[in-house]
Amino acid sequence: MTKGVSIQVIKRLPRYYRFLTELEANGTDRISSNKLAAVMSSTASQVRQDLNCFGGFGQQGYGYSVHNLRAEIGKILGLDRIHSTILIGAGNLGKAIATHLNFEQLGFKLNAIFEKDPKLVGKMLRGITVLPDNDIERYVKDNYVETAILALPKDAVENITQRLYALGIRSYWNFSHYDIAKKYDDVVVENVHLSDSLMTLCYRINELDKSINEEE
Amino acid sequence: MTKGVSIQVIKRLPRYYRFLTELEANGTDRISSNKLAAVMSSTASQVRQDLNCFGGFGQQGYGYSVHNLRAEIGKILGLDRIHSTILIGAGNLGKAIATHLNFEQLGFKLNAIFEKDPKLVGKMLRGITVLPDNDIERYVKDNYVETAILALPKDAVENITQRLYALGIRSYWNFSHYDIAKKYDDVVVENVHLSDSLMTLCYRINELDKSINEEE
Numbered sequence: 001m002t003k004g005v006s007i008q009v010i011k012r013l014p015r016y017y018r019f020l021t022e023l024e025a026n027g028t029d030r031i032s033s034n035k036l037a038a039v040m041s042s043t044a045s046q047v048r049q050d051l052n053c054f055g056g057f058g059q060q061g062y063g064y065s066v067h068n069l070r071a072e073i074g075k076i077l078g079l080d081r082i083h084s085t086i087l088i089g090a091g092n093l094g095k096a097i098a099t100h101l102n103f104e105q106l107g108f109k110l111n112a113i114f115e116k117d118p119k120l121v122g123k124m125l126r127g128i129t130v131l132p133d134n135d136i137e138r139y140v141k142d143n144y145v146e147t148a149i150l151a152l153p154k155d156a157v158e159n160i161t162q163r164l165y166a167l168g169i170r171s172y173w174n175f176s177h178y179d180i181a182k183k184y185d186d187v188v189v190e191n192v193h194l195s196d197s198l199m200t201l202c203y204r205i206n207e208l209d210k211s212i213n214e215e216e
Numbered sequence: 217m218t219k220g221v222s223i224q225v226i227k228r229l230p231r232y233y234r235f236l237t238e239l240e241a242n243g244t245d246r247i248s249s250n251k252l253a254a255v256m257s258s259t260a261s262q263v264r265q266d267l268n269c270f271g272g273f274g275q276q277g278y279g280y281s282v283h284n285l286r287a288e289i290g291k292i293l294g295l296d297r298i299h300s301t302i303l304i305g306a307g308n309l310g311k312a313i314a315t316h317l318n319f320e321q322l323g324f325k326l327n328a329i330f331e332k333d334p335k336l337v338g339k340m341l342r343g344i345t346v347l348p349d350n351d352i353e354r355y356v357k358d359n360y361v362e363t364a365i366l367a368l369p370k371d372a373v374e375n376i377t378q379r380l381y382a383l384g385i386r387s388y389w390n391f392s393h394y395d396i397a398k399k400y401d402d403v404v405v406e407n408v409h410l411s412d413s414l415m416t417l418c419y420r421i422n423e424l425d426k427s428i429n430e431e432e
Binding site: 182192193194203 | 226227229230231233234257292293294295297299307308309311312313315316317318319322323324362363386387389393395397398404406408409410411412413414415416417418419420421422423424
């Protein structure tokens with residue numbers, strides 16, 4: 001059903017899901033493509049085009065059922081299947097990840113946390129005791145693990161990924177700049193490059209300043 | 217010079233900058249578009265096309281000077297101008313942001329941190345004493361501030377943004393799901409939606425599993 005859908009459209013689906021979740025929580029039953037576009041700061045034609053990629057859920061003149069559309073997009077994203085996940089790194093970034101995200105609503109369950117620094121081992125995060133990173137092999141052999149979250153500096157990630165790959169882990173949420181997908185061709189990786197986002201902001205501030213100066 | 221360059225190309229420049237920084241640190245003087253493409257897991261034609269948008273820095277047969285190309289991209293991104301920044305939120309996420317990023321290399325300087333929780337006020341982060349969030353108005357009036365980093369939950373961000381906007385702050389690095397650009401039309405906002413990234417990973421894991429099952 002989702003064959004041939006571009007990654008650009010896929011990348012927009014979490015946003016739809018997020019806004020539809022809010023609409024449903026606010027008690028909205030149905031929504032037109034115009035209104036959905038307005039909520040999402042998108043265009044009605046973009047919304048219709050995106051949703052048509054998946055067979056189109058709208059009824060002419062009635063708009064979309066918020067509940068059904070949200071459920072369908074959730075299914076397309078696979079959020080109804082929970083992936084067993086471990087987090088490597090319990091420093092500030094790892095802590096932020098462990099405490100801020102509603103993993104279960106996003107298709108994941110965080111089951112274990114590993115850390116090299118002995119000062120952090122044994123602490124509790126999200127009700128999980130942080131284990132020493134030497135325990136990774138034993139844990140992954142004894143427990144089903146699909147995904148690893150890597151909240152480590154780049155130089156530590158190369159070695160850790162080698163170990164995780166050898167254990168059969170093929171999906172990674174990577175906060176470092178180490179390019180996992182370049183090394184292994186049968187993995188899926190989502191990278192979060194915070195510094196790239198900050199540089200983009202820098203560019204856009206300068207463009208804003210230029211346009212203000214031109215107006216003056 | 218950068219008029220009419222699409223945001224897609226702009227969004228790729230931080231990546232170029234990041235890889236070129238590494239190449240320069242490793243002592244690489246010159247690089248061909250083919251090799252740069254290989255390092256970046258891109259294609260040579262994409263690389264040439266992207267860099268041509270800015271006037272083209274390569275010499276036929278000689279490739280690009282890593283140092284000059286990095287410097288030029290840094291200038292286009294405006295990293296040579298440092299933007300005075302404050303961070304709102306010193307919880308786990310704020311801590312991770314304050315401690316992990318090389319702001320000065322990314323065009324920013326973090327000058328103050330504000331937090332509502334009295335337990336966190338007075339602590340030191342990156343050599344900066346965390347101030348109570350009631351001090352924001354006084355601080356911004358006394359000090360030049362261009363940018364605010366919002367490491368707060370969505371429900372707190374609406375009110376904080378109102379205060380910051382009233383103080384004249386027009387650029388935001390936003391980690392919440394509150395849509396600042398929808399409310400104010402003369403601001404620049406870079407959003408980091410970690411949950412969207414995690415949902416995209418979920419989708420891609422399921423697609424990977426399907427393709428493996430089809431092969432079997």
